Amino acid sequence: MPTAVVTGGAGFLGSHLCDYLVAQDYRVICVDNLETGSLQNVEHLRGENFVFVNHDLTRHLEIEEPVDFVYHLASPASPIDYLRLPLQTLKVGSYGTHNALGLAKFKRARFLLASTSEVYGDPAVHPQPETYWGNVNPIGPRGVYDEAKRYAEALTMAYHRQQGVDTCIVRIFNTYGPRMRPHDGRAIPTFLRQALANEPLTVFGDGSQTRSFCYVDDLIRGLVLLARSGEHLPVNLGNPQELSLLELAKTVIRVTGSKSEIVFEALPVDDPQVRQPDITRARQLLGWEPQVTLEDGLRRILQANQRESLSV
Ligand code: NAD
Numbered sequence: 001m002p003t004a005v006v007t008g009g010a011g012f013l014g015s016h017l018c019d020y021l022v023a024q025d026y027r028v029i030c031v032d033n034l035e036t037g038s039l040q041n042v043e044h045l046r047g048e049n050f051v052f053v054n055h056d057l058t059r060h061l062e063i064e065e066p067v068d069f070v071y072h073l074a075s076p077a078s079p080i081d082y083l084r085l086p087l088q089t090l091k092v093g094s095y096g097t098h099n100a101l102g103l104a105k106f107k108r109a110r111f112l113l114a115s116t117s118e119v120y121g122d123p124a125v126h127p128q129p130e131t132y133w134g135n136v137n138p139i140g141p142r143g144v145y146d147e148a149k150r151y152a153e154a155l156t157m158a159y160h161r162q163q164g165v166d167t168c169i170v171r172i173f174n175t176y177g178p179r180m181r182p183h184d185g186r187a188i189p190t191f192l193r194q195a196l197a198n199e200p201l202t203v204f205g206d207g208s209q210t211r212s213f214c215y216v217d218d219l220i221r222g223l224v225l226l227a228r229s230g231e232h233l234p235v236n237l238g239n240p241q242e243l244s245l246l247e248l249a250k251t252v253i254r255v256t257g258s259k260s261e262i263v264f265e266a267l268p269v270d271d272p273q274v275r276q277p278d279i280t281r282a283r284q285l286l287g288w289e290p291q292v293t294l295e296d297g298l299r300r301i302l303q304a305n306q307r308e309s310l311s312v
Contacts, residue, residue: 003027003067007057007100008074010037012179013216017071018042020220022049029063031055032074035088036081041179057096067107069227072100073114080185086144093148101159110166112227113156117173117238117275118146127276130234140270160232168231170223173238173277176297177216178304188213191249192301195258205267207246210274214239215292225286238277239290255298
C-alpha cells in the first residue's frame with residue numbers, strides 16, 4: 001500500500017485529495033495546522049489508513065514511516081486569507097516548501113507542488129501556456145501569494161536539479177466544489193451563499209473580467225495523474241471553458257432558482273482581467289481534461305450540501 005503525505009490536507013482541495021487517495025487504497029498522512037482548513041473536512045476519514053497530524057509546516061516536519069508521495073498543498077489560497085495572513089503566506093511558501101521538499105528528499109518520495117495560475121499575474125498572453133513567465137506585481141497586496149508560489153516553483157526546480165528530488169509542479173486554475181467556506185471570498189461560494197439567501201450577488205467591476213472554473217473531482221484526478229507521471233516541468237490544470245464573472249453570477253441565479261439581483265462593487269487591487277488555462281500539455285502528457293460542466297458542478301455542490309446538511 002503506497003503512503004502519501006498531504007500537506008494542507010484539511011483544506012478544501014487537500015481534503016478531496018485525501019478522500020480520493022484513501023479510496024484508491026493509499027495510506028494518507030494529512031499534515032495541517034488548521035489555519036484555513038477544518039477537521040470537519042476529514043473527520044469521516046479517520047481510520048487505519050488515515051492519520052491527521054496537527055503541525056505548522058513552517059517548522060521542521062518528521063514522519064517516521066516510509067513515504068512514497070508528498071503532495072504539498074499547504075498555503076492560504078483565498079485572497080481573503082492571504083491578505084489577512086501575508087507573512088504566514090510567504091513563510092509557508094518558502095520555509096514550508098523547504099520542509100516539504102526536505103521530507104520528499106529524505107524519503108525519496110515523489111513531490112508535487114500545488115502552484116497556481118496566479119504565477120501568471122495579470123497575463124499579457126491569453127490563454128496562458130506554461131511557457132508564459134507572467135506579469136506579477138511583486139509589491140501589491142496580492143504579491144505575497146503570487147511571489148510565494150513563484151519562489152516555491154523555483155525552490156522545487158532547485159531541489160530537483162541540484163538534489164535529484166523527483167518533483168512535479170501543477171499550476172491550478174480556479175477550482176470549486178463542496179467544502180469551500182461560504183465566507184472565503186471566492187466567487188462561487190460567495191455567489192451561492194448570496195443566491196440561496198435571495199440576497200444581491202456582488203459582482204466586482206463591471207463583471208466583464210473572465211475566469212475558468214474547474215470542478216474539484218476533475219482537478220483531483222489530474223493531480224494524481226501528474227504525481228504518477230514522470231513529468232518535472234509545470235503543468236496547467238483547470239477548465240478552459242472561460243466565462244465572465246457576470247455570466248457566472250447569472251448561471252448561479254439560474255441553477256439555484258434564486259430571486260436575487262446583481263449589484264456591482266469596486267474591483268479589488270490587481271484583480272486579473274482574464275484567466276484561462278491552455279491545457280495542451282495536460283492533454284498530451286496525462287490524457288487529462290475536465291469532464292464536469294459548470295452547471296453540473298454547481299448542482300453537485302447543492303446536492304452535497306443537502307446531504308451533509310451544511311449551509312453554503
Ligand atoms: P484552503 O485554504 O482550503 O487549504 C489550505 C490548507 O493549508 C488549509 O487546510 C490550511 O489550514 C493549511 N495550511 C496553511 N498554512 C499552513 C501551515 N503553515 N502549516 C500547515 N498547514 C497549513 O485552500 P485550497 O483552495 O484547498 O488550496 C490548496 C492549495 O491549492 C493551495 O496551495 C493553493 O495555493 C492551491 N490552489 C488552489 C486553487 C483553488 O482554486 N482552490 C487555485 C490555485 C491554487
